[in-house]
Amino acid sequence: MKIIVRPATGADLSALLALYSELNPDDVPLPRASAEAVWAAMSGQHGRTVLVADAGGAAAGTADCIVMPNLTRGGRAILFVENVVVAGSFRRRGVGRRLMEAAVRLGESAGCYKVQLLAADDAYVHAFYEACGFRPLAEGFRRYLA
Ligand SMILES: CC(C)(COP(=O)(O)OP(=O)(O)OC[C@H]1O[C@@H](n2cnc3c(N)ncnc32)[C@H](O)[C@@H]1OP(=O)(O)O)[C@@H](O)C(=O)NCCC(=O)NCCS
Numbered sequence: 001m002k003i004i005v006r007p008a009t010g011a012d013l014s015a016l017l018a019l020y021s022e023l024n025p026d027d028v029p030l031p032r033a034s035a036e037a038v039w040a041a042m043s044g045q046h047g048r049t050v051l052v053a054d055a056g057g058a059a060a061g062t063a064d065c066i067v068m069p070n071l072t073r074g075g076r077a078i079l080f081v082e083n084v085v086v087a088g089s090f091r092r093r094g095v096g097r098r099l100m101e102a103a104v105r106l107g108e109s110a111g112c113y114k115v116q117l118l119a120a121d122d123a124y125v126h127a128f129y130e131a132c133g134f135r136p137l138a139e140g141f142r143r144y145l146a
Pocket residue numbers: 023084085086087090091092093094095096097098118119120124125127128129131132
């Protein structure tokens with residue numbers, strides 16, 4: 001299986017929404033116009049890259065990356081990763097690993113000093129991130145807003 005990891009474009013929007021429905025199956029699907037407005041905001045954001053793993057034209061997985069400029073650590077930025085998901089039919093074939101390698105390369109090329117993410121509270125997800133070179137070095141806190 002040949003996988004190319006590349007930045008998503010507007011043409012990938014439907015495929016991204018399908019992947020996100022696998023990530024959060026309980027979410028009510030976004031109306032198309034809302035999705036397009038959000039995509040326009042995302043794609044205009046400096047330092048934002050939505051990676052897509054392209055398997056011969058099929059979107060096998062995605063990871064959303066953003067570079068946060070930073071005044072600590074000698075002014076080196078931080079790369080945050082969110083919304084990591086691989087389509088069910090493509091799992092355990094190295095797609096997630098390729099996405100995380102691409103995220104790390106993005107961070108390196110932006111001069112970041114770390115790549116940071118929150119992992120779902122699942123042993124297999126932790127095993128995945130550890131296999132990709134990440135370590136559980138901090139505890140995540142989250143507060144949902146109404
Ligand atoms: C987590 C997820 C992104 C992994 O993607 P993937 O493409 O299947 O992962 P890879 O095939 O690249 O796996 C790389 C390594 O991670 C580990 N790994 C991945 N899935 C695993 C599992 N289910 N159980 C144990 N280890 C696992 C293995 O070490 C694997 O290497 P190996 O296959 O050579 O043993 C995918 O399972 C997924 O989309 N899950 C649902 C969404 C989700 O939970 N996202 C993360 C939110 S924080």
